[in-house]
Amino acid sequence: MSRVALNVDSYEGNDIPSTEIARFVVLYGKASTRKHKIWEGDGLLVCYNDSCILKSEDERDIICRSSALKSLDQLEDGRVINIGSWSVEIQERIEVKAPPPLESQLETDSTSTPPSSLPIPVVLPSRSTGRCFTIPAPTASPSFTSASKFLAQRPPMTPLLSEQVENRKRGSASMPFLGLEAPRNVAKRPSFVPPLIGSTTSDGTTTTSIQEKIPPLILNEQDILARNTTIAVVADPRFAKQLRDHQKEGIRFIFERLKSDSGGAILADDMGLGKSIQTMAATWALLRGSKAPSPQIANSCLIIVPSSLVNNWKAEFEKWWRLMRFPAVMAQTAKDISSYQSTVKQMPYLVISYDMAQRHVEKLRMIHFDIIVCDEGHKLKNLDGKLRRTLLSLEIPRRLILTGTPMQNDFDEFYSLLDFVRPNEFGTLAEFRKMCNDNPEQLNELIDDCMLRRTAADVNLTHLPEKHEYILFCAASQIQQNIHSEICDYMTGDALSLIFFARQLANHPKLLLDNLREKNDKPGSKSLKQIQKHSALLLAFDGLNMPRGGVKESGKLIALVEMLKCFRGLQECAVIVSNYIETLDMIEQLCEYLDFKVFRLDGKTQVQDRQKLVKHFNDQRDPSNIFLLSTKAGGVGLNLIGASRLVLFDSDWNPANDQQAMARIWRDGQVRPCHIYRLITTGTIEEKMLQRQIKKTGLGCVIDAIEVGESVSTFTDEELKDIFTFTGDQTECNTHDLCGCPCDGNGMLENEMDDEEESSEEMDSPKEKLEEEEAEEDVDDVPETPMVPIKKSVSKMPKKSDDWDSSDDDEDVDDEELEADLTMEEEDVDSQEVDVFAHEFPEPQAKNTDKDKAGTSAKPEKKKIDKQEPSRNIASLAELSRWRHFSPRHPDTWHHFLVKAGFSQEDTDVALTFAFYQESQF
Numbered sequence: 038m039s040r041v042a043l044n045v046d047s048y049e050g051n052d053i054p055s056t057e058i059a060r061f062v063v064l065y066g067k068a069s070t071r072k073h074k075i076w077e078g079d080g081l082l083v084c085y086n087d088s089c090i091l092k093s094e095d096e097r098d099i100i101c102r103s104s105a106l107k108s109l110d111q112l113e114d115g116r117v118i119n120i121g122s123w124s125v126e127i128q129e130r131i132e133v134k135a136p137p138p139l140e141s142q143l144e145t146d147s148t149s150t151p152p153s154s155l156p157i158p159v160v161l162p163s164r165s166t167g168r169c170f171t172i173p174a175p176t177a178s179p180s181f182t183s184a185s186k187f188l189a190q191r192p193p194m195t196p197l198l199s200e201q202v203e204n205r206k207r208g209s210a211s212m213p214f215l216g217l218e219a220p221r222n223v224a225k226r227p228s229f230v231p232p233l234i235g236s237t238t239s240d241g242t243t244t245t246s247i248q249e250k251i252p253p254l255i256l257n258e259q260d261i262l263a264r265n266t267t268i269a270v271v272a273d274p275r276f277a278k279q280l281r282d283h284q285k286e287g288i289r290f291i292f293e294r295l296k297s298d299s300g301g302a303i304l305a306d307d308m309g310l311g312k313s314i315q316t317m318a319a320t321w322a323l324l325r326g327s328k329a330p331s332p333q334i335a336n337s338c339l340i341i342v343p344s345s346l347v348n349n350w351k352a353e354f355e356k357w358w359r360l361m362r363f364p365a366v367m368a369q370t371a372k373d374i375s376s377y378q379s380t381v382k383q384m385p386y387l388v389i390s391y392d393m394a395q396r397h398v399e400k401l402r403m404i405h406f407d408i409i410v411c412d413e414g415h416k417l418k419n420l421d422g423k424l425r426r427t428l429l430s431l432e433i434p435r436r437l438i439l440t441g442t443p444m445q446n447d448f449d450e451f452y453s454l455l456d457f458v459r460p461n462e463f464g465t466l467a468e469f470r471k472m473c474n475d476n477p478e479q480l481n482e483l484i485d486d487c488m489l490r491r492t493a494a495d496v497n498l499t500h501l502p503e504k505h506e507y508i509l510f511c512a513a514s515q516i517q518q519n520i521h522s523e524i525c526d527y528m529t530g531d532a533l534s535l536i537f538f539a540r541q542l543a544n545h546p547k548l549l550l551d552n553l554r555e556k557n558d559k560p561g562s563k564s565l566k567q568i569q570k571h572s573a574l575l576l577a578f579d580g581l582n583m584p585r586g587g588v589k590e591s592g593k594l595i596a597l598v599e600m601l602k603c604f605r606g607l608q609e610c611a612v613i614v615s616n617y618i619e620t621l622d623m624i625e626q627l628c629e630y631l632d633f634k635v636f637r638l639d640g641k642t643q644v645q646d647r648q649k650l651v652k653h654f655n656d657q658r659d660p661s662n663i664f665l666l667s668t669k670a671g672g673v674g675l676n677l678i679g680a681s682r683l684v685l686f687d688s689d690w691n692p693a694n695d696q697q698a699m700a701r702i703w704r705d706g707q708v709r710p711c712h713i714y715r716l717i718t719t720g721t722i723e724e725k726m727l728q729r730q731i732k733k734t735g736l737g738c739v740i741d742a743i744e745v746g747e748s749v750s751t752f753t754d755e756e757l758k759d760i761f762t763f764t765g766d767q768t769e770c771n772t773h774d775l776c777g778c779p780c781d782g783n784g785m786l787e788n789e790m791d792d793e794e795e796s797s798e799e800m801d802s803p804k805e806k807l808e809e810e811e812a813e814e815d816v817d818d819v820p821e822t823p824m825v826p827i828k829k830s831v832s833k834m835p836k837k838s839d840d841w842d843s844s845d846d847d848e849d850v851d852d853e854e855l856e857a858d859l860t861m862e863e864e865d866v867d868s869q870e871v872d873v874f875a876h877e878f879p880e881p882q883a884k885n886t887d888k889d890k891a892g893t894s895a896k897p898e899k900k901k902i903d904k905q906e907p908s909r910n911i912a913s914l915a916e917l918s919r920w921r922h923f924s925p926r927h928p929d930t931w932h933h934f935l936v937k938a939g940f941s942q943e944d945t946d947v948a949l950t951f952a953f954y955q956e957s958q959f
């Protein structure tokens with residue numbers, strides 16, 4: 038930061054100086070020689086033709102006046118100058134424009150200073166943004182709204198609030214505002230005025246001050262209505278302008294839950310609904326309350342985030358605090374943690390990665406934090422996990438978890454989150470399970486109070502473009518089929534490794550071969566040695582020349598190549614996501630071969646480079662760029678809105694991980710319709726995983742029918758056989774068969790099909806087939822409906838108390854561990870996830886009947902959780918049967934579908950055997 042020493046004399050006169058020529062948003066603090074200055078607040082430096090005045094942010098207080106500021110040339114952003122005994126750092130030059138006529142402005146209340154003779158305001162273009170900001174004349178406060186007027190703008194006003202406004206007009210009650218910068222001298226100024234925030238319209242034209250247009254967002258309305266307080270707390274108006282309705286509700290929810298000592302909450306909105314801004318606005322109201330003439334709520338806030346998202350949070354703070362002093366310390370080193378304490382007054386947030394928090398937990402323990410926010414807080418799903426224990430040891434009273442996927446593998450993990458934010462409220466795990474069975478209503482009430490979840494379908498997302506989702510089944514190549522059957526011969530071996538190898542095989546046989554070679558010398562791989570020894574096919578495959586020669590050996594790769602070419606032709610950017618480093622390596626080679634420029638974010642990418650990479654990709658929006666993303670290192674939090682196509686090359690056991698990854702492109706800021714593809718190799722373990730995911734996701738908010746107590750060691754040979762049985766040669770899509778859908782892949786939903794009797798005969802056959810399969814599978818704990826909201830499902834929870842005692846000693850694997858151990862990152866077939874593997878499938882459901890539809894429209898008060906969630910990528914098999922289905926057996930609809938999906942018209946052979954398609958309903 039450069040320092041300019043200006044010869045600034047003290048300005049003694051009290052007269053208002055003459056013409057204003059410029060003004061700047063600044064930070065100010067006592068002048069000192071310290072290298073790291075301590076800033077005391079945000080201010081305005083108002084420059085006149087013969088002097089300057091440093092004012093408080095709300096313009097009410099003049100901190101210092103000086104003369105002899107001769108030139109504006111040196112007042113660049115970032116410069117530090119001394120004004121009298123104060124130092125200021127220039128943040129940004131802002132525009133000055135004549136205020137709107139006084140009548141059109143909001144009245145000041147009777148106690149406000151009446152407007153005095155105004156210096157002539159001027160309008161200058163902003164250097165940095167080119168936007169114009171309305172700045173009221175410096176010596177008067179006509180644009181500031183009195184508290185009463187502020188409230189009066191908010192229709193409809195509750196009787197209590199109206200009464201208070203009336204009282205306030207009469208001067209009989211005070212209405213200070215916790216969430217705003219408070220007046221610096223309340224005694225002298227009984228009427229509170231909110232701070233000045235420059236505002237622009239979307240077209241960049243000047244607006245009147247923000248207070249005129251934006252009704253205040255009162256956060257503690259319930260308390261006021263209950264007459265618990267007369268003090269209204271409003272969110273900082275800088276946020277209010279852009280907030281969406283669901284975000285306002287979320288901010289109120291967080292504020293209400295965290296305002297009390299040891300309050301806790303989970304904000305579980307779908308990915309991309311803006312959990313960060315809701316968190317920032319609510320915590321800011323809690324933090325800045327200290328400056329208002331009302332009890333202080335909180336001083337400090339620790340935000341813990343995955344390391345990929347540290348810079349994302351920085352960008353979010355910068356975005357929303359644009360004209361203000363940056364309020365957060367971003368912990369890069371241990372020193373940052375130590376110095377946080379000295380700046381906490383100005384910068385109350387400390388943002389730190391999970392990994393760093395664990396490494397420097399002792400340092401963190403020495404700081405008193407009032408609030409902890411755990412972003413992507415599903416990382417705390419393991420009740421006895423080290424990460425969870427570490428964070429609990431900080432003993433921070435107010436706790437907030439942010440996650441788009443609160444339900445991961447089972448309800449125990451959900452308990453872990455609930456218990457983290459509200460210790461003891463849900464009892465012990467055993468008590469919690471008992472409550473599930475014995476008193477589901479009470480449990481639902483507790484969950485309702487603790488967690489707020491809105492899906493994209495709940496929210497009016499008119500600002501987002503359409504979303505199209507596809508599940509594309511790709512035919513396994515001959516070599517994939519052959520090796521698959523060989524794996525089956527050795528399925529009594531190490532099940533975890535076999536599963537891993539089957540997944541590799543489904544991506545490309547070469548990956549399996551490489552892994553077999555690598556692992557061959559490792560102990561405990563007897564069966565693998567056998568496979569390698571006996572697999573002539575694998576040995577024959579040795580000479581495969583990737584990428585050129587190997588594409589045809591993987592059905593998914595054939596489809597991917599076609600897709601990439603078409604996307605480029607359509608001038609659209611794409612993201613490709615995989616769980617495996619080796620798969621990303623393979624795709625990278627392929628993309629380079631196809632002349633794409635590859636951006637890649639995986640566990641090896643330096644944390645500090647990740648955001649730059651994302652920004653670069655988003656800014657360029659060049660269709661010859663491809664973004665390769667590792668599910669675990671980059672699947673959460675990132676905004677990859679530069680792309681409008683996303684291909685999930687392989688799936689995870691945990692549906693939440695896939696949902697997170699697939700949410701990267703359809704987010705705020707996206708302007709193009711989004712297409713999200715999930716590739717499945719037909720008949721292989723991937724199809725079983727998909728079915729398993731469908732079952733789990735169908736249970737996304739329910740607790741019944743979750744198998745516990747299973748582990749790999751308990752898999753019978755039969756169960757393993759089922760996993761490894763290749764079905765791709767028997768049917769084009771086993772998943773579709775299991776849906777019980779009679780459409781035969783012609784793309785028509787049942788209720789769209791002709792009611793003619795003649796078609797019913799044809800339709801019978803898949804159903805019959807299904808019934809046979811069901812009988813064979815002997816499904817004994819099939820849920821009544823696979824997509825049951827919590828309130829209903831709790832009452833149906835099977836009594837499984839004995840089984841529930843399965844221990845889960847699975848440690849959380851956080852980003853940095855993953856970075857350190859890349860093998861681990863990409864081979865995360867952890868026991869937890871395999872634990873819940875089951876080979877039976879849910880009972881196929883009735884399809885899209887009117888009755889079903891009626892059932893999905895929840896009562897308004899239950900909307901949060903009690904609503905079915907069509908926005909989920911796959912909600913259940915029943916949900917899946919509502920997607921459109923396409924098969925190459927029906928050429929007319931198939932070609933239509935291919936074009937819709939982004940394939941070119943000539944792509945008759947793209948190795949696809951079947952497809953599911955759903956368009957967003959938003």
Ligand SMILES: Nc1ncnc2c1ncn2[C@@H]1O[C@H](COP(=O)(O)OP(=O)(O)OP(=O)(O)O)[C@@H](O)[C@H]1O
Pocket residue numbers: 279280281284306307308309310311312313314353356440441673674675676700704705706
């Ligand atoms: N009201 C808004 N106006 C403008 N931009 C917004 C608004 N709300 C959110 N955004 C932007 O949308 C993007 C996504 O928001 P955010 O990252 O908070 O989502 P999220 O719910 O945390 O998603 P995830 O769970 O994937 O992390 C961010 O760039 C954010 O600034």
